[in-house]
Amino acid sequence: MSVRMQPEEYVSTRSMPWATLSPGIRMKVLRLSPESGTWTVLLRADAGASFARHRHLAAGEYFMLYGKMEVRGGAQAGGTTAVAGDYGWEPVSVIHDHTFFPEETEFLFTNHGAVQFVDEKGNTTSVLDWEVIQSLARTASARAA
Amino acid sequence: MSVRMQPEEYVSTRSMPWATLSPGIRMKVLRLSPESGTWTVLLRADAGASFARHRHLAAGEYFMLYGKMEVRGGAQAGGTTAVAGDYGWEPVSVIHDHTFFPEETEFLFTNHGAVQFVDEKGNTTSVLDWEVIQSLARTASARAA
Amino acid sequence: MSVRMQPEEYVSTRSMPWATLSPGIRMKVLRLSPESGTWTVLLRADAGASFARHRHLAAGEYFMLYGKMEVRGGAQAGGTTAVAGDYGWEPVSVIHDHTFFPEETEFLFTNHGAVQFVDEKGNTTSVLDWEVIQSLARTASARAA
Amino acid sequence: MSVRMQPEEYVSTRSMPWATLSPGIRMKVLRLSPESGTWTVLLRADAGASFARHRHLAAGEYFMLYGKMEVRGGAQAGGTTAVAGDYGWEPVSVIHDHTFFPEETEFLFTNHGAVQFVDEKGNTTSVLDWEVIQSLARTASARAA
Numbered sequence: 001m002s003v004r005m006q007p008e009e010y011v012s013t014r015s016m017p018w019a020t021l022s023p024g025i026r027m028k029v030l031r032l033s034p035e036s037g038t039w040t041v042l043l044r045a046d047a048g049a050s051f052a053r054h055r056h057l058a059a060g061e062y063f064m065l066y067g068k069m070e071v072r073g074g075a076q077a078g079g080t081t082a083v084a085g086d087y088g089w090e091p092v093s094v095i096h097d098h099t100f101f102p103e104e105t106e107f108l109f110t111n112h113g114a115v116q117f118v119d120e121k122g123n124t125t126s127v128l129d130w131e132v133i134q135s136l137a138r139t140a141s142a143r144a145a
Numbered sequence: 146m147s148v149r150m151q152p153e154e155y156v157s158t159r160s161m162p163w164a165t166l167s168p169g170i171r172m173k174v175l176r177l178s179p180e181s182g183t184w185t186v187l188l189r190a191d192a193g194a195s196f197a198r199h200r201h202l203a204a205g206e207y208f209m210l211y212g213k214m215e216v217r218g219g220a221q222a223g224g225t226t227a228v229a230g231d232y233g234w235e236p237v238s239v240i241h242d243h244t245f246f247p248e249e250t251e252f253l254f255t256n257h258g259a260v261q262f263v264d265e266k267g268n269t270t271s272v273l274d275w276e277v278i279q280s281l282a283r284t285a286s287a288r289a290a
Numbered sequence: 291m292s293v294r295m296q297p298e299e300y301v302s303t304r305s306m307p308w309a310t311l312s313p314g315i316r317m318k319v320l321r322l323s324p325e326s327g328t329w330t331v332l333l334r335a336d337a338g339a340s341f342a343r344h345r346h347l348a349a350g351e352y353f354m355l356y357g358k359m360e361v362r363g364g365a366q367a368g369g370t371t372a373v374a375g376d377y378g379w380e381p382v383s384v385i386h387d388h389t390f391f392p393e394e395t396e397f398l399f400t401n402h403g404a405v406q407f408v409d410e411k412g413n414t415t416s417v418l419d420w421e422v423i424q425s426l427a428r429t430a431s432a433r434a435a
Numbered sequence: 436m437s438v439r440m441q442p443e444e445y446v447s448t449r450s451m452p453w454a455t456l457s458p459g460i461r462m463k464v465l466r467l468s469p470e471s472g473t474w475t476v477l478l479r480a481d482a483g484a485s486f487a488r489h490r491h492l493a494a495g496e497y498f499m500l501y502g503k504m505e506v507r508g509g510a511q512a513g514g515t516t517a518v519a520g521d522y523g524w525e526p527v528s529v530i531h532d533h534t535f536f537p538e539e540t541e542f543l544f545t546n547h548g549a550v551q552f553v554d555e556k557g558n559t560t561s562v563l564d565w566e567v568i569q570s571l572a573r574t575a576s577a578r579a580a
Contacts, residue, residue, distance in 0.1 A: 003569065006349075006381035006469045008361075013375040030353070030377040034441045035470045037203055037237040037258065040351070040377070057202055057259040057274060058182055059296075061330070063320070063353070063398050071298075085303040087320040087330070091296035092182040092258075093276055108353050108398065113182065113237075113258045114202040116272060124269035127261060129202060131238055134438065148424065151324045151494075151526035153506075158520040175498070175522040179296045180325045185496070185522070204441075206475070208465070208498070208543050216443075230448040232465040232475070236441035253498050253543065279293065327493055327527040327548065347492055347549040347564060348472055382472040382548075383566055403472065403527075403548045404492040406562060414559035417551060419492060421528055 013042055019140030021133075024049025024101075029137045030108075032130045037113040039130045045069070045101035053097050057127075058113025060090040067105025071096065082107075158187055164285030166278075169194025169246075174282045175253075177275045182258040184275045190214070190246035198242050202272075203258025205235040212250025216241065227252075303332055309430030311423075314339025314391075319427045320398075322420045327403040329420045335359070335391035343387050347417075348403025350380040357395025361386065372397075448477055454575030456568075459484025459536075464572045465543075467565045472548040474565045480504070480536035488532050492562075493548025495525040502540025506531065517542075 011030050018026035024046040031040040037058065045067070062069075064086045071088070072079030082088060090096070095118075114129040156175050163171035169191040176185040182203065190212070207214070209231045216233070217224030227233060235241070240263075259274040301320050308316035314336040321330040327348065335357070352359070354376045361378070362369030372378060380386070385408075404419040446465050453461035459481040466475040472493065480502070497504075499521045506523070507514030517523060525531070530553075549564040 002573075003467050003469050003565075005383045005566070006379075008370070008381060008384060009377075009379035010370045010372065011377045013377065031351075031379055032438050033470065034237060034438050035204065035468065042375075057272065059180065061321075065355075080298075080300045082300065085332075087299075087301045087303065089296075089299035089321055091298060092179060093274065093295045094298060110400075114261075116259075116269075124261075124272065127202065127269065129238065130438075131440070138437075147428075148322050148324050148420075150421075150528045151524075153515070153526060153529060154522075154524035155515045155517065156522045158522065176496075176524055177293050178325065179293050180323065187520075206466075210500075225443070225445045227445065230477075232444075232446045232448065234441075234444035234466055236443060238440045239443060255545075275293075276295070283292075324527060325494065347562065349470065382469060383564065404551075406559075414551075414562065417492065417559065419528065 017140045017144035018044065019137045021136060022051070025051070027133075027136070029133060032134055034130065037130055038110060039133045040108070040110045041133065043107055043109050045105045047101065047103045049101045051096065051099040052117055053095070053119075054128075055095045055116045055118055056090050056092060056111075057116050058111060059092050060109065060111040060115075062088050062090075062110075063108045065106040065108065067101065067103050067107075069105055069107065070100045070102065073098070074100070162285045162289035163189065164282045166281060167196070170196070172278075172281070174278060177279055179275065182275055183255060184278045185253070185255045186278065188250075188252055188254050190250045192246065192248045194246045196241065196244040197262055198240070198264075199273075200240045200261045200263055201235050201237060201256075202261050203256060204237050205254065205256040205260075207233050207235075207255075208253040210251040210253065212246065212248050212252075214250055214252065215245040215247065218243070219245070307430045307434035308334065309427045311426060312341070315341070317423075317427070319423060322424055324420065327420055328400060329423045330398070330400045331423065333395075333397055333399050335395045337391065337393045339391045341386065341389040342407055343385070343409075344418075345385045345406045345408055346380055346382060346401075347406050348401060349382050350399065350401040350405075352378050352380075352400075353398040355396040355398065357391065357393050357397075359395055359397065360390040360392065363388070364390065452575045452579035453479065454572045456571060457486070460486070462568075462571070464568060467569055469565065472565055473545060474568045475543070475545045476568065478540075478542055478544050480540045482536065482538045484536045486531065486534040487552055488530070488554075489563075490530045490551045490553055491525055491527060491546075492551050493546060494527050495544065495546040495550075497523050497525075497545075498543040500541040500543065502536065502538050502542075504540055504542065505535040505537065508533070509535065 016028045028042040069082045075081040117126045161173045166172045173187040214227045220226040306318045318332040359372045365371040451463045463477040504517045510516040
């Protein structure tokens, strides 16, 4: 066995094409870790976009750059309304029914593993992990080329 | 915000009851982390037991105490046959069709998140995570009390 | 043993006071993890500020909000000059002799453990970890109150 | 950017030579992670051996195979005496003055980063990390060859 120090990584996002994550949600991939399963992305949500009901199988973290994100109904419904400069930690196992973006919003998002999408009956409809993220990013790069 | 150093943890497994993980597979829980989703267990497999087809949504690690574990068909089929003193790392996203225990086997297992069980059609049948592990351990403790 | 799901965390940085990390470098603490040792901070460097020679005992990650950060002499010296929208991964064990900020700069920084400051003779002069970060943040909060 | 799934790893410890970690303490390396800084080793302590005063800059975990380990003076002094089948979690930032092995002891040890050795004046005398562990293991392998 012989392992070496990892190289430094440096990614400039400006010239990177946006990939589509889901309707109204685009992303640029900053890092994917096949070791930890962590994926770090820059997300841009269109005004009116939302995330479907999902369960975090690993913790997620966000840092808001601009816009507005309403988690669990937003502040007016007892949830959180995050704006520029806000940070959040979404723990392992948390279920988010509806995350809504009332205006165009950009934020950094680091997810330490997989997200499980679940329908009303509790059945798993899909699992979003670093491999899916990479596949979506490749499609976007191929189109941009 | 004010956070404190974690306490040291110490667990003696001798008096702990075995919980059932799946048919022929029993476990004792050493640690569960709601922060990372990692669960660390002592596993005892009966001779002839096996794990159903599953996909690792997070990396897993094992250290063999006694017995024999055949991963991907075992050494005779191009896979691995692990015995006492052997260690293995199962990376994020790896799929294991069939892990078989030809004799009673005990090993330490650390899984850094969830395991997804998938049927022949690729549908997710269940997700095994720290919450499920805790629930199974509680049932065993309640029975033993 | 009985552990519970972590709570969601939400931090608004706007009303948070800046704490001094080192001369010319201020910070706001977003999260500290006593479990992993990770600390996540918003850093603001004055024009002309720099970090002294240090060794990463754990990986670090940055995302640039505005300004300019010259790592290892900057792009003109074969290193990296990071600007708004840029992301970097600094691996475990990397040594940074001099990180310089030619203009006021703000960036998000996540460090997954300790940083070791070393003098010219290779002696450890200090270790920066989540406990030190918390202590500095508390001093700033007490002053602001 | 294009990253691939990690390979499965499998290590048989039986034919591996013991490397010297410190006086009376030998080790076999199961895994080193340049990404997380984690090192996983099998440790064998001679009867009468001990670890010098140290501070954990990252969490450590142990699982006892045989023998006896007295942490913080052992059970008779209010600390812990660990025997076969026992598991422990040593949190980030914990300081251990003296860990003693009254008899030959073998245990699995996973350390998620660096250990800092400190003298009576609080000065750092050395830092033990995955690079040092690898260097010691290489020396042992070269001797055994």
